[in-house]
Amino acid sequence: MKSIPAVLLVDTGVDDAFAIALAARSPQIDLLGLVASFGNSKLENTLQNTLWLTQLLGVQVPVCKGSAHAFCEPDWVPEEGVVNCHGDRGLGPVVAPDTLAAAPAGEDAVAFLAGILERSEEPVALIPVGPLTDVARFVVARPDLLPKIRVISLMGGAGRGGNVTPFVEANISSDPEAAATVFGCGAPIVMCGLDCTRDCVVTAAMIEELRAESEGELAQVLCDSGAFYLSIDELLHDPLAVACLIDEGVLRTEEHYVDICLTPGEHRGQTVVDWEDRLGRPANVQVGVAADPQRFWQLVSAAVKGTL
Numbered sequence: 001m002k003s004i005p006a007v008l009l010v011d012t013g014v015d016d017a018f019a020i021a022l023a024a025r026s027p028q029i030d031l032l033g034l035v036a037s038f039g040n041s042k043l044e045n046t047l048q049n050t051l052w053l054t055q056l057l058g059v060q061v062p063v064c065k066g067s068a069h070a071f072c073e074p075d076w077v078p079e080e081g082v083v084n085c086h087g088d089r090g091l092g093p094v095v096a097p098d099t100l101a102a103a104p105a106g107e108d109a110v111a112f113l114a115g116i117l118e119r120s121e122e123p124v125a126l127i128p129v130g131p132l133t134d135v136a137r138f139v140v141a142r143p144d145l146l147p148k149i150r151v152i153s154l155m156g157g158a159g160r161g162g163n164v165t166p167f168v169e170a171n172i173s174s175d176p177e178a179a180a181t182v183f184g185c186g187a188p189i190v191m192c193g194l195d196c197t198r199d200c201v202v203t204a205a206m207i208e209e210l211r212a213e214s215e216g217e218l219a220q221v222l223c224d225s226g227a228f229y230l231s232i233d234e235l236l237h238d239p240l241a242v243a244c245l246i247d248e249g250v251l252r253t254e255e256h257y258v259d260i261c262l263t264p265g266e267h268r269g270q271t272v273v274d275w276e277d278r279l280g281r282p283a284n285v286q287v288g289v290a291a292d293p294q295r296f297w298q299l300v301s302a303a304v305k306g307t308l
Ligand SMILES: [Ca+2]
Pocket: 010, 011, 012, 013, 015, 016, 039, 040, 129, 130, 238
């Protein structure tokens, strides 16, 4: 299979770190760039984490500084000291060095994405695994480049049951207006939401087995971060949005019309799926409904070990 040109948009984040390793090491993905935004931690942390991971992976992939806040909420600041499964700085107990050899690309995310899509002969897959802010900014600024988007394979959303509220998933909740813009942009969308990432269970025992089979600093960082994160939430969400491009058998999807709820309250940011197509509107999303956990972990664990 020919490799797929792709840009990964991250908010690194423990599960983002595994997604970066998978995208960078899979021979089926030609990783052309990374964009780091706010999300699992504030922008300065997610950017530093992303740069550090590319250094540990030994890949020369440009990293762009993305958005520090949501599309329509310029005053948003992350809550300090909130204990979550990503820890204070994004990688759980592991902290990226303050000084790194790599520096971010000197472009705004819109110009960065436009340059990559313009230079690519083939349409490029965008893989957002954090808030959809930078993808939304891009499709608004450069609708002329929509035909150069092969697919937007995103981690986010939930057709049935959320993780921020009973209805809403975290990435979409972080920037609902951006999500509404992206879901309505007309590019092909694959939604790896909680409906399918709930199948991507990774246990502490699986991480320890992986640690025993791996060598090198990257694997150590991923296993240390992963052990912390999985002790709180046993689901490794983000790599599924990458894995489904590498192996179509990883994900089962259904085509449906999906809308984003923007009404204030506990439904704000809900991905409302018309499961029975009652509205009769054209489907805009391939909704992931189930994942194959064995095939998923086979890819992710091989990426960590460097045996893909
Ligand atoms: Ca993420």
